[in-house]
Amino acid sequence: MALKHKTPMLDELMKGPWPSFVTDIKRVAERKPQCDDILGLMELSYKDREGHWKHGGIVGVFGYGGGVIGRYCDRPDLFPNVAHFHTMRVNQPASKFYKTDVLRKLCDIWEEKGSGLFNFHGSTGDIILLGTTTDQLEAIFYELTHELGMDLGGSGSNMRTPEGCVGRARCEWSCLDTQDIVYDITMRYQDELHRPAFPYKFKFKVSGCPNDCVAAIARADCSIIGTWRDKIRIDQEAVRAYVGGELVPHGGADGPEKRPLDIQAEVIDKCPTKCMEWDGKNLKIWDEDCVRCMHCINIMPRALRPGEDVGATILVGSKAPILEGAQLSSVIIPFMKMEPPYEEFHEFVGKMWDWWMEHGKNRERLGELIQRLGMREFLRATDVKPDPRMVNTPRYNPYIFYDPDDVPGGWSRDPKAYRERHQP
Amino acid sequence: MSSKEEAKERIINWMKEQKKSKHYFNDICKAVPEINMREAKKLINELVSEGRLRYWTSGSTTMYMLPGVDDVEKEEKGMV
Numbered sequence: 001m002a003l004k005h006k007t008p009m010l011d012e013l014m015k016g017p018w019p020s021f022v023t024d025i026k027r028v029a030e031r032k033p034q035c036d037d038i039l040g041l042m043e044l045s046y047k048d049r050e051g052h053w054k055h056g057g058i059v060g061v062f063g064y065g066g067g068v069i070g071r072y073c074d075r076p077d078l079f080p081n082v083a084h085f086h087t088m089r090v091n092q093p094a095s096k097f098y099k100t101d102v103l104r105k106l107c108d109i110w111e112e113k114g115s116g117l118f119n120f121h122g123s124t125g126d127i128i129l130l131g132t133t134t135d136q137l138e139a140i141f142y143e144l145t146h147e148l149g150m151d152l153g154g155s156g157s158n159m160r161t162p163e164g165c166v167g168r169a170r171c172e173w174s175c176l177d178t179q180d181i182v183y184d185i186t187m188r189y190q191d192e193l194h195r196p197a198f199p200y201k202f203k204f205k206v207s208g209c210p211n212d213c214v215a216a217i218a219r220a221d222c223s224i225i226g227t228w229r230d231k232i233r234i235d236q237e238a239v240r241a242y243v244g245g246e247l248v249p250h251g252g253a254d255g256p257e258k259r260p261l262d263i264q265a266e267v268i269d270k271c272p273t274k275c276m277e278w279d280g281k282n283l284k285i286w287d288e289d290c291v292r293c294m295h296c297i298n299i300m301p302r303a304l305r306p307g308e309d310v311g312a313t314i315l316v317g318s319k320a321p322i323l324e325g326a327q328l329s330s331v332i333i334p335f336m337k338m339e340p341p342y343e344e345f346h347e348f349v350g351k352m353w354d355w356w357m358e359h360g361k362n363r364e365r366l367g368e369l370i371q372r373l374g375m376r377e378f379l380r381a382t383d384v385k386p387d388p389r390m391v392n393t394p395r396y397n398p399y400i401f402y403d404p405d406d407v408p409g410g411w412s413r414d415p416k417a418y419r420e421r422h423q424p
Numbered sequence: 425m426s427s428k429e430e431a432k433e434r435i436i437n438w439m440k441e442q443k444k445s446k447h448y449f450n451d452i453c454k455a456v457p458e459i460n461m462r463e464a465k466k467l468i469n470e471l472v473s474e475g476r477l478r479y480w481t482s483g484s485t486t487m488y489m490l491p492g493v494d495d496v497e498k499e500e501k502g503m504v
Contacts, residue, residue: 054502055482056480056481056482056483057480057481057499058478058479058480058481058489058495058496058499059496059499060479060481063473065472065479065481065486066481066486068481069481069482069483070481070499072499072500072502074502076502083500084500087483134496134500155481155483155484156479156481156482156483156484156485156486157448157449157485157486158486195465195469195472196449196479196481196486197449197461197464197465197468197469198449199448199449199450200484200485201484201485322484354461354462357461357462358460358461360450361450362448362450362451362485363448363485
């Protein structure tokens with residue numbers, strides 16, 4: 001079927017060997033007029049070099065302050081089928097495990113009541129339903145909750161949908177039950193997920209090991225990253241098998257062929273803290289110097305495994321650039337056991353949120369607030385004692401401030417008396 | 425009137441006094457400075473449930489506004 005709008009510039013994106021969203025949308029446009037208009041609108045945006053979507057709206061489902069984002073086109077005269085094209089965010093199952101019948105039902109709902117376009121998945125992991133009208137929102141929400149047992153995710157100044165890696169379900173390195181932690185956070189903080197009252201968005205992400213497959217350290221306001229506090233488990237026979245060329249290094253990630261591993265060049269010399277030694281027969285690791293970079297384990301997965309005394313490192317403050325530049329998380333709690341019901345963790349979260357809600361400016365992420373008021377204030381508010389493992393870069397800041405209470409004997413200071421002795 | 429209802433009234437009155445139509449949560453809390461943020465959130469959510477306040481969201485941030493007549497209809501017609 002011929003489409004209504006000509007899209008010569010978008011058509012350029014269909015060329016080449018890569019998958020193209022234009023090809024996908026054109027396929028749907030043959031049965032969905034919204035998709036025809038969305039292509040026309042996008043072509044106009046390319047031509048004008050400016051967007052044609054308005055900013056936000058009041059639409060939503062009853063009782064929820066998130067999960068629905070009003071989207072309106074500013075040229076409804078040209079593209080009436082996308083005049084209202086609201087987005088819905090659906091909370092994905094932990095680690096994104098789906099049954100196919102759920103996906104089929106979801107597709108049926110969206111085919112009937114929306115544009116048919118999905119985004120699997122948004123950056124927070126939600127299933128994004130792209131494009132519907134106000135009168136369909138409650139009906140879609142009803143079917144999601146009553147027929148699929150699914151809920152809307154977070155948007156706006158809410159806690160966002162928590163995200164986790166595949167964890168112990170399929171990964172032998174996972175030090176955490178990431179699905180259980182994601183589920184626990186989701187259920188415990190339903191109010192924070194659906195009813196906005198934070199200064200801005202807040203994201204939890206859970207990675208089972210320091211490989212950090214969900215990039216929690218770069219994206220989450222609070223990152224929970226699996227780690228261990230005993231020794232890396234070593235199978236010396238398997239180490240020798242890697243060196244002898246009997247096993248495929250790197251789990252086959254850099255080629256499927258067996259080859260002798262140059263353990264000195266590929267593992268020992270690349271250890272960031274030089275905490276390993278190979279004497280030709282045995283591998284020795286000084287675990288007290290290990291910084292959990294995972295490189296040696298990644299290269300020799302049959303020979304090395306994380307320790308058995310597992311838990312999580314809790315970090316806070318990462319974000320993408322909006323008001324301030326991009327930030328990575330800072331270590332706050334070097335090791336926490338993270339076992340149900342996670343009370344120690346939730347106690348920390350409560351203190352963290354109270355401080356952020358009290359002091360955060362509008363649209364200020366937690367990491368920006370810590371940057372503005374200082375890590376010392378954050379640690380004080382959350383009752384966490386400073387620890388050398390929180391130090392990102394030694395001697396980064398040469399100024400050390402002490403409180404009188406922290407110093408034996410303390411001191412007193414009288415600014416008024418000082419000013420009497422010193423003219424301003 | 426209970427102290428809770430009185431606080432809710434103060435929030436609504438504060439909203440009516442403002443020139444702007446949309447407000448951040450933090451700013452609304454200035455109407456009830458003696459109440460902590462968590463408690464203020466409960467009051468504001470009650471006001472939303474009662475239809476006396478409504479959410480506006482850009483997708484990344486959320487604001488609150490007083491409901492008007494035919495808000496959704498006006499938004500859909502591009503009148504706001």
